[in-house]
Amino acid sequence: LAEVRKYADAILLGWFPGTMGGPAIVDLLSGAVSPSGKLPVTFPRSVGQVPIFYNHKMSGRPQVEGQPTQKFLSHYLDSPNTPEFPFGFGLSYGRFEYGKVSLSSAVLTPAGSLRIVVPVANRGRLAADEVVQLYVRDLVGSVTRPVRELKGFSRVSLKPGETREVSFTLRPGDLAFTHADMTNGPEAGRFEVFVGGDSTAPKGGEFEYREK
Secondary structure, eight states: OHHHHTTOSOOOOOSSOOTTHHHHHHHHHHTSSOOOOOOSSOBOSSGGGOSOOTTOBOOSSOOOTTOTTOTTSSOOSSSOSSOSBOTTOOOOSSOEEEOOOEESOSEEOTTOOEEEEEEEEEOSSSOEEEEEEEEEEESOOSSOOBSOEEEEEEEEEEOTTOEEEEEEEEOGGGGOEEOTTSOEEOOSEEEEEEEESSTTOOEEEEEEEOOO
16 A cells, blocks of 8 residues: 555545445545544555564564664565554544553552553544553563553544543453463563554553562
């Protein structure tokens, strides 16, 4: 879609919309309804990036920001590392603004839970829905861990100028993964939290999981 994107203000992905796809597309293009769909996949820039996904494992030689051609690091010679569109991405006639993310505690224990809250405002001129997404990064694990993982999402409907708080609850089970010995569960350590409209959401905070 790289060549198409240069000549378009937006791209509408219809997928397989069914018998009522025509009226639905008309409603979206005419502004009767604001688009609110989010990509369930990562869209590559070219076939050379396939397979590409947001929750890839950490690299021992990550590309340095601002140095796209530095040698001996993980990058392409003819393309940026980033996808054409990230996982969870989607445009809207609303213009959403995220406030400061707050965590109920800096520590999560086996019997506890962690509440994550973020205010979301619609600064656009039309009512619209936003799909707020929560991602978590396990900084150190006994096996390699993804750069981030989707742990929750919530659809919120906002009128023009309206602000609402969106909350998520993290529990120890949300941090679990399969270990080298094939057991499954969370591991003690530091975690980062990201909240936003897609998988490139900025860091909103961090916490520590303690087993005792």
